[in-house]
Amino acid sequence: MILASVKLQGFRNFKNSEINLAKKSLIIGANDVGKTNLLWAIRLLLDRSLSDYDIEPKDSDFYAFEETNTFTIQLHFDDVIEDCVVSKLKGKIGDDNKLILVYKAFRDKITKVKTFQFFAGPSNDLIEEIEDRYYRKVLNVKYISSRRDLHNYINREKAYLFQIAKENREEDEVTQDEKLYSEIQLQLKNVDENIPKLNFISSATNTINEELSKLSLHHTKQKIVFDASSSNVDKFINSVSIASKSKDQSVLIGGDGRLNQIYLALWSSRNELTKDSLKEITIFCIEEPEAHLHPHQQRKLAEYLNSSIKGQVLLTSHSPQIASEFSPNSIVRLFNKKGETKAASNGCSEIIGNTFKDFGYRLSIIPAEAFFSDVVFLVEGVSEELFYKTLSIQLSIDLDRLNISILMVDGIGFSTFIKILNSLDIDWVLRTDNDIFKIPKKEEYRFAGIQRCISICKNYFQKDETTEKLLKENESHLKGFNNPNASEINIKSASIIIKDLERYKIYLSNRDLENDLFNTKIKEDLKNYFSDIGEHEIINEMQKRKASFMFKFLRNNKESLKKLSEDPIAKPLLKCKEIIEEMQKE
DSSP states (O other), X not given: OEEEEEEEEEETTEEEEEEXXXXXXXXXXXXXXXXXXXXXXXXXXXXXXXXXXXXXXXXXXXXXXXXXXXXXXXXXXXXXXXXXXXXXXTTSSOTTXXXXXXXEEEEOTTXXXXXXXXXXXXXXXXXXXXXXXXXXXTEEEEEEOTTOOHHHHHHHXXXXXXXXXXXXXXXXXXXXXXXXXXXXXXXXXXXXXXXXXXXXXXXXXXXXXXXXXXXOSTTXXXXXXXXXXXXXXXXXXXXXXXXXXXXXXXXXXXXXXXXXXXXXXXXXXXXXXXXXXXXXXXXXXXXXXXXTOOHHHHHHHHHHHHHHSOSOEEEEOOOHHHHTXXXXXXXXXXXXXXXXXXXXXXXXXXXXXXXXXXTGGGGGGSOGXXXXXXXXXXXXXXXXXXXXXXXXXXXXXXXXXXXXXXXXXXXXXXXXXXXXXXXXXXXXXXXXXXXXXXXXXXXXXXXXXXXXXXXXHHHHSOOOHHHHHHHHHHGGGGEEESSSSOOHHHHHHHHHHHHHHGGGTEEEOSSOHHHHHHTSTTHXXXXXXXXXXXXXXXXXXXXXXXXXXXXXXXXXXXXXGGGGTTSGGGHHHHHHHHHHHHHHHO
């Protein structure tokens, strides 16, 4: 069975959201967007560790941005066929093997007294109230917080692992263990008897008894001893610690990263030993499993959690390394708009997965960092990426603080990236060259860059009367001129369309980055950089090795970019900043 979706109405920062989940789901999003709130909603219905007090509704549980006095949490399960669940929830599971569990909370408008109810049934029309969460013995959540106490958990989980492994032994293994158990007990008894014979132990024992005799006569018949208590085999076994061995030498495990790996491995091991019993179905919820691990180990951990933990797993993470290891249609990206948290494409969705198919083996080209961005600025190639990242610093636009990513499409085409960003509900801004290409087999030319942008506008935005009117009047003039130097009417129509495209956050250069830069206030800086060649050759030199030129020029001339603060070349970067500022106002 699988928890297929969660529906939240009026709960915390979820006004009305449906979030689809997969067998292995990665939940990502900015801080305070609601990742933990989503898991808490699930835990209210399924977590055995929550007390009756914990599950009572609090004022902070009700949607905060509008007056509301009710909230509802619905958990929708598919493929409910396991005997342990079917027998426990008899009559509550439909013929289609579906199950809905519901938590409803109410708050009196005047007294503010809060009450809540639980419901279960095969569909929304057939749910019935139930007394409590009696089903948690067979259907539950195991939750690991991001604030986990590694040492205490490892000691506790180790004891569980021992007990489960003991219960799963074959008959001959039990016989072998009992024999060895008796031998260990005898050996430990000898240890207990010999430790007090050590001279320093004996001397310390005598000293403390002499001092006690000076204090009181009441207990002179009792003698204080240092007792190792080793002969209690069960206590001795449970006190064994986890250590790391290297060349037969025990090494202290001190790093939190290693402890975190042991923590999750112990947990997975216990799950592996119990997976065949089918006495219960457990959904695993893990917050920020990447804590204390370097990038390579984060990727390995993601692979491990995907393959080793049997059953459904819900992870929250801020790690691009972990995100890169997940199937795109298993990613739940939460985002907030006007105080309301939603899931892009309603959570896990083939819509997201399908948008990645155009990449094929090139999937890694889109950095997972972009999944966590609020705005992505799409540019042509490496030189544009270098330029705009440097420009942002010189214009005091802190990309990391504003959660903006600059992403180069590098010959793949803008549409593939736009599909992905749209499926994840991530805002984007685009800048491309104003290319003029020759039409094949004709002595005619066209504004290829503008036509590319018009196509993007038509494919990804709703029709707009103003744009339609402008295109009707001017689009025909974008092609058919006899040489690369278009006529006045062609240029005028192109300028009108370029201006309108900016309303869609689509920006075109006058020609390309190198030509545009040469015609800005940094022209003299470029002439000084190319002091050994003529002015008319500079643009050609800039374009010979675009990326290497840009890198070398910016290395020593980056401060010159401050002159471009009001130049059209800075417009798309400033637009990204503006979008973020508008989001903050919401």
